[in-house]
Amino acid sequence: MPPDIISVTFLGTAAGRPSTTRNVSSLVVKLDSKLWVFDAGEGTQHQMMQPDCRLAMGRVARIFVTHMHADHVNGLPGLLCTISTGEGSVLPGQEDPRIGDSLGTPPTEIYGPSGLRLFLRTCLGLTQSILSRPYVVHELLFADEPEEVGELHPSERRGRSIRPDGDGYWRDFVGEEEGGGISVSAGPIQHTIRCLGYLLTESPRSLPIQxxxxxxxxxxxxxxxxxxxxxxxxxxxxxxxxxxxxxxxxxxxxxxxRPPELDPHGGRRVMILGDTFDARAMVALARPPGTSDLREGGEVDLVVHEATNAYLPTLDDSQAPGKQRDGAPITEESVRLLAREHGHSTPRVAGEFARLAGARQLVLNHLSVKYPDPEAPGARGASSESRDKWGAMLREIERQAEEALLGGEARGEGEEQRVRAARDFMEVEVARRDKRGGKKARVQ
Ligand SMILES: [Zn+2]
Ligand SMILES: [Zn+2]
Known part of the structure; x- marks a missing residue:
């Protein structure tokens, strides 16, 4: 049965490095009581222990990694050790009892790009970490990448090396039964290194039996x-x-x-993207076979897209009218090109993508250190002028992305805001499609 509740909690929303108001990348998809983690920048486990966070670390069932940049994976060894009690060690020559204890325990399932298996094996091996709950890494390999076949860590189980289909997508590598009514597919997105976007699709539920x-x-x-x-x-x-x-x-x-009909609304779909300047390859993945109009059943309920850099000339002094970079005036286009050179997007790029993917809601994450969260505890020391300015920056970032999502138009009177800039510990609930009218998407 598909889960009743699907929600996304952001644990880290900063680009590249942490700040006083944002930690580096990580988010958690809650499927009823199960937790699926997407990326784990340094300090992810500490974020899960904050009073603002109501997620129990022991419920982490699967971990997905978008790409191997440090700000997305450095928290993984520590998180894994904590959820699997990997602390402590034994004297040389002694048998570690935890190896025996872990036999028969289902492993933590981890998915990600080439290199992830070796990264974890090296970190856990050199730190003498033995986990009482084992782990397994399934690598989503591009067609030209070799399979990693080295010796396993004592707590590691042999994972799958998953190749893409002929058209370059890893379809349903977590099947609906295995995923408890949620299947997962992935596609390649453009960044400075190989990077993945993930699409979660809920199985349609049957209508109530009469x-x-x-x-x-x-x-x-x-x-x-x-x-x-x-x-x-x-x-x-x-x-x-x-x-x-x-x-x-x-x-x-x-x-x-005959069994009751399936809900014609279809299941919910959530797309979570890694760092990118161009995620358009994901659009074909979001389009179900035979669906031409994305707004008819093929829509994505929630897209999470990065927006590292923005053009904010009235709010960002370094972009004020008259300022130059490399002898040329700073414009929205020049900011977009510079972001692209570094593998990143502006709010408008994210909004344009969300429009193509047929997104109902868009959340922007991976925000530059220039855009602190004025409501975070770490902002308490800042002046009220600074906090007002940061708030205005985030609202302008949301406005630019929403304008692109709406195809250049403004939101209609009384229409719900469709774009949010993420903050750490923000939770977005994805309303069940058959209950959309009554139960609105909730943002905390
Ligand atoms: Zn990053
Ligand atoms: Zn990156």
């Missing part, structure tokens, strides 16, 4: 007697079988009971 359509057939003497012979004591138990197996059931009198 017992009155089924009960008379199930309770008819002929059918009930035949079911009893088959060992089905309570004929009404067929109702739950129809919902879970979704296979039709033929009764003794020839009546065929």
């Amino acid at each position: 017992p009155k359509l089924y009960i008379p057939h199930l309770k008819s003497p002929t059918n009930a007697a035949a079911l009893a012979v088959e060992g089905v004591k309570n004929p009404l138990s067929i109702l739950s079988r129809l919902q879970t197996s979704r296979e039709p059931v033929t009764l003794a009198d020839g009546t065929v009971l």
Whole structure:
């Protein structure tokens, strides 16, 4: 069954290095009580222990990595040690009892690019870390990358080396059953090094069963007697079988009971992107087979896209009118090009992408140190003028991205804001599609 709650909590929203108001990249997708972590910059485990964070570290079931840059992976060894009690060691020559304890424990499943397996093996190996809960790394390899076949760390299990399809996508490498009603695919996105974007797709749920359509057939003497012979004591138990197996059931009198229809709204879709200046390859992944209009069922409920740099001439003194860089005036276009040279995006690039992908909501993360969070505890020492300016910068960043998402138009009167600049510990709930009218997306 797909989860009831899908929400995204941002643990780190800074680009490159931490600041007093933002930590480096990490976010957590909550699927009911299960947690899937996306990227783990340094200090991710400390963020999870903050009072503002209501996520229990022990619930981390899967970890996905977008790319191997330090600000996205340096927190991974520590997080893994803590969730798997990897501290402590034994004297040379002694057998570590934790190796034996971990046999039979299901491993933490980790997915990411080439190099991730060796990175973890080296960090955990050199620090003598033995985990009582083992781990496994499944590498999403590009067609030209070799498979990593080195010796395993004692706490490591042999992972899969997953190759892309002929068109370059890693489709459903976590299947819907394995993922508890959520399948995961990945695609290549443009950055300074190889980088991945992830798409989470919820399986459509079945519409509520209408017992009155089924009960008379199930309770008819002929059918009930035949079911009893088959060992089905309570004929009404067929109702739950129809919902879970979704296979039709033929009764003794020839009546065929069909499972209830699937919800025509489809399942929720969440796209989480690593650092990028061009993520357009993800659009084809978001488009279900046979869907031409993205707004009809193919839409993405939430896109998380970076917006490292922005053009804010009235708010950023270094971009004030008359300022130059390399002898040329600073313009929105020059900021966009410079961001691109460093593998990054502006709010408008993110908004344009979100429009192409058919996003309902867009959250911007990986923000430059120039854009602190005025509401973070670390901003308390700053003057109110500074905090007002930071708030204005973030609102302008959101406005620029939203203008691009809406195709150059302003938001209509009374329409909900569709773009947010992320802050650490912000939680965005993705409303169930069949409950959208009643239960609005919630941002904290
Ligand atoms: Zn980064
Ligand atoms: Zn990067």
